[in-house]
Amino acid sequence: MTAYDDLLAFVRDTQALGEIAGRLGWDQETMMPSGAGDQRAEEFAAIESVLHARRTDPRIGEWLETAQAPDEMGEAVLRHVRRSYDRANKIPAKLATDLAKLTSKSQGIWAAARADNDFAAFAPTLAEVLRLKREEGAALAAGGDIYDAMLDDYEPGAKASDLTAMFDAMRPRLVALREAVLAQPESKAVQGQFDEDQQMKLSQLLAETFGYDMNRGRIDKAVHPFSSGSGNDVRITTRTAADDPFNCFYSTIHEVGHACYEQNIDQAYLLTPLGSGVSMGVHESQSRIYENQLGRSRPFTGWLFGKMRDAFGDFGIATEDEFYAAVNCVQNGYIRTESDELQYNLHVLLRYDLERALLTGDLEVADLETAWNDRFAADFGFSVDNPANGVLQDVHWSLGLMGYFPTYSLGNVYAGNLYSALRDAQPNLDDDLANGDLSNATGWLRDNLQTHGGLYEPRDTIKRACGFDPSEEPLLDYLEAKFKDIYGL
Template sequence: MSAYDDLMAFQRETEALGEVAGRLGWDQETVMPLGAAEQRADEIAALEGVLHARRVDPRIGEWLEAAKPEGEVAAAQLRHIRRVYERTARVPARLAAELARVTSVSQGQWARARATDDFAAFAPVLENVVALKREEADCLAAGGDPYDALLDDFEPGATAANLSEMFGALRPRLVALRDAALASPVQPAALEGEFPETGQLEISRRLAIAFGYDFTRGRIDKAVHPFSSGSGNDVRITTRTAPLDPFNCFYSTVHEVGHAAYEQGVDPAYALTPLGRGVSMGVHESQSRIYENQLGRSQAFTGWLHSQMSDVFGDLDLGAGAFYGAVNRLHRGFIRTESDEVQYNLHVLLRFDLERQLIAGSLAVGDLEEAWNARFEADFGYPVERASQGVLQDVHWSVGLFGYFPTYTLGNVYAGCLYRALREAVPDLEADLSQGETAAATGWLREHLQRHGGLYPPRETVERACGFAPNEEPLLDYLEEKFGAIYGL
């Protein structure tokens, strides 16, 4: 066997162990008994220690030096392996295992603090997580920007400076659109009523099927914070229900199906290799957001969803036209995952700015709740009422995912670009969506983006699919066109 063959055989085992670690995380969030938390932390830490040792195995360096790639696929495999090898080698095994252990435990502690709206109880836990992440960032940055070093885990090649420029261009038009819509005399009505969980989960399943989720390689469960987990032939999603807010369940499901469809759509030849998953979280979010918003919240598709809800719940208090307005209405709210399309990115920008300050050390964890509440009121115009609406609403920081939040907005930007190209490529898109048929749209995304997995760098992946360099204009144009029509602007 060649050095490349030896390296890839070794890598496949590492990738398989990584999938096992991911399955432990899925289990922890869905069906694990509460009393198992401490033991699970030790299990995850032990497995992370094994993975860390494999990722810095000296033989990898030797194989990389000797390997002679043939073709772009082999070259891409080596590029990913070298990147992980070099990054992992900078982080001591002790720190990697401790991060895995602490974040496993802190996840449960966050959930309890969120349930009781007690940030003070969680603050010491978060202080420990932040301290460990700052230590890791310093190891990875090698004298560069520590936040950029963490961001690189989720969006290779991106920098806080470049994202700040993009986000700065988004904010004025988003705020102007929000203010104009809320001041308009045209205000869509909200959907009212109580919708039992059994019915919500039935429609959730119908939505997953409509968007092409392969249940022979996946499943839907419930979780406090919806997520997608896995790759290849085992990609699982979760959702949540609220009796008075069925859209929370439906669009959480469609969002996670977008993630899962990306993983299920990667070329099977790349399974259990570095190319066998989504290339970055920004590109991943482009799939979840285009499924959820441009397709799932379109006037055509909501007409079909209206018929499905009527079938399950009986007559609704809104006709199909008013139902489209209800799905997309701008509204006061605190929760990022429940936000309308116009205000969603403002929630992300708040988190992006605060987490950069936490990693830089200019904001202490003890002052985080106050900083969050002040920023939220400045951005949205009303105060946070309790911690579960504010600083405790998201799981990300409790599990050390610093650098993840900006990829949500980057994903929206990518989705805007992809949707512009998709509309040109699929002229019958609206007619298809009105029948609950997404195959042409999701097939185009699979062919032009999803199947490549990690073959190309993130921005190149999107540019190859849409035919132009990604930028914020298509997203802003889409939002202004859509909500201008809904609100009569």
């Protein structure tokens, strides 16, 4: 056994334990009894203690000194392990365990506060999470930018200064398009009640249509839809509402984008650092291109219209064009996850700015609800009506996921680049979509991006797939063309 072989065997066991921890999280969101929260927090803390000890094991440093990569895969494995090892050794073991335990409990406290519309009930816990995250950020940054250190967990190599420049370039065109669209009459909406069991059946059809392998996955319900796992055990959740079938269908397609990325990574990378998506921005590019550029396209919604008529009968929409407009309706709303494609990034930019201010100390938790409400009113032109529709709507901060939010908009930008390249590569794309055939589109994404997993760095992964450097321009051009067409601008 060489040093590289010993290292890889050790890392594979650590990855497997991490997958077990992920399964605990999936269970907590879907099936765990409500009274098990405190015990689950202890379980999370225990496994995090084991994982942190393995990630900082001195033998890793010794192996890294002498290991020789046998090939390109080996070079990428060593790059990931070295980054993870250096990062983990900067975080004290007690801090890692305290964070795991607190964020497990915090999630339940957040959920109860959200149900009660009571930010004050969550604020002390959030302040404690923030205190620990600041401590973690300071340890990781070693005198550098704390937010950059947080961001590196989700988008290695990204810098807040670059993201800010990108988002500042996006905002004016998004705001101008939003104002022009909202000045037009609102699209006709679907009407009636939609049986939730039927929604789940159609949801499974959509998942399979987009390439989700049900032999290596499953669909369950959760308050906040998510995808969990990698390789041969990748699970998704969705949600249903009797008066809003699109919430179910497009949550499903979105999570299938994440899940297919994981399922389609080269099996040679299973349980190695390359066996998961390379970053959250790249991950989000898959969920967003599945959901929006493909799933909300005019040809695909024509196919979906027929399936919905078969499942639900008449629901107040007479034509495919009306249905396309209904699916892509732009309207005022509070909730990020329910936002239309045009306004979604404005929701993300709000959170990006607030969490940076929280981490730097420019904003305290006691002032967060007011800051949220003021920013929302400025960006969207109306006031938040209650905390559940405002500062309490997202689970991320309760989990300590500082630096996560900007990857949503970065994923949209990447999706815009990928869609431009996909259209050039697939001249019959619209015909395929009109027939409910996603195999060529998802096959292109599989072959050009998904199969590589963590082999390349995030931006390089996108550049290799597209053939050009990532830019916000293709996304903005796509949005303007699409919504000007829908609204006759």
